[in-house]
Amino acid sequence: MNFKEIKKYWDDRASTDSTAQSTTQDVYLREIECNVLSERINKYKPRSVADMGCGDGRTTIKLSQKYLSSLFSGYDYSSHMISNANDLISTMSIHNLKFEQQDVCEKLTQYFDLIYTTRCLINLPSWDLQRDAIKNIHKALNKNGLYLMIENFIDGHENFNQVRKDFGLPEIGMRDHNNFFNRKELLDFISGYFSVVEEVNISSTYYLVSRVIYSKICSEKNLNIDYFNDHHRYAAGLPFSGEFGPVRLICLKKL
Numbered sequence: 001m002n003f004k005e006i007k008k009y010w011d012d013r014a015s016t017d018s019t020a021q022s023t024t025q026d027v028y029l030r031e032i033e034c035n036v037l038s039e040r041i042n043k044y045k046p047r048s049v050a051d052m053g054c055g056d057g058r059t060t061i062k063l064s065q066k067y068l069s070s071l072f073s074g075y076d077y078s079s080h081m082i083s084n085a086n087d088l089i090s091t092m093s094i095h096n097l098k099f100e101q102q103d104v105c106e107k108l109t110q111y112f113d114l115i116y117t118t119r120c121l122i123n124l125p126s127w128d129l130q131r132d133a134i135k136n137i138h139k140a141l142n143k144n145g146l147y148l149m150i151e152n153f154i155d156g157h158e159n160f161n162q163v164r165k166d167f168g169l170p171e172i173g174m175r176d177h178n179n180f181f182n183r184k185e186l187l188d189f190i191s192g193y194f195s196v197v198e199e200v201n202i203s204s205t206y207y208l209v210s211r212v213i214y215s216k217i218c219s220e221k222n223l224n225i226d227y228f229n230d231h232h233r234y235a236a237g238l239p240f241s242g243e244f245g246p247v248r249l250i251c252l253k254k255l
């Protein structure tokens with residue numbers, strides 16, 4: 001899919017689904033991401049935080065409610081996502097959060113202590129656009145600012161598919177609107193802009209339980225995958241270990 005088609009995909013999803021699953025079916029994966037971000041926000045205490053590609057803002061809302069002394073901005077290029085996010089906060093009294101329409105490939109007009117993305121840049125159809133977005137994020141950070149990049153990587157994706165194969169399960173392919181990162185290519189590129197503070201695969205144990213063990217049980221018992229199943233719920237609480245899932249956190253400090 002090209003850039004326009006992907007944007008339409010997200011607009012359509014937002015206008016037809018305003019539930020917790022409008023940006024991902026896998027709500028427990030988003031819970032893991034939110035916890036990972038929360039620990040870092042608690043540690044670094046940024047005054048200003050931007051969520052690029054915030055979708056309907058569920059993660060942004062949770063974090064802004066927890067860290068009242070930080071100012072949060074949620075950005076998404078989909079006007080429908082932003083409208084759903086604004087609907088969600090319309091009945092809450094939150095004073096440290098705003099949502100605005102913004103394309104991560106276009107220059108940001110504000111500066112932040114911390115910027116994060118959760119599975120946003122994987123929706124950019126080329127490495128050129130992904131690099132533009134990372135350069136924009138770098139420019140929009142204050143001195144010593146942090147970029148918490150939570151995105152999908154081919155490396156971990158291939159690893160868990162190998163385990164699925166060993167269990168007699170079919171490969172899970174990359175969705176048409178996704179373009180996963182190559183870790184080495186990314187690290188080579190960002191070394192001119194950021195230093196790596198921390199790197200952890202946050203989806204490995206979760207994927208082994210949800211995409212291998214639970215999938216195998218479903219396949220043997222002829223059951224449909226249910227993303228709210230207890231395997232997902234409990235797996236989300238396991239410690240991080242291994243390289244068997246696509247989603248990793250790379251915590252980057254602006255050079």
Ligand SMILES: C[S@@+](CC[C@H](N)C(=O)[O-])C[C@H]1O[C@@H](n2cnc3c(N)ncnc32)[C@H](O)[C@@H]1O
Binds near residue numbers: 024053057059
């Ligand atoms: C997989 S969803 C994740 C949403 C949210 N981060 C979450 O964790 O629930 C990807 C989001 O990125 C947004 N997105 C994709 N490309 C973007 C771009 N170029 N600029 C801003 N937002 C973008 C989509 O509209 C969508 O809401």
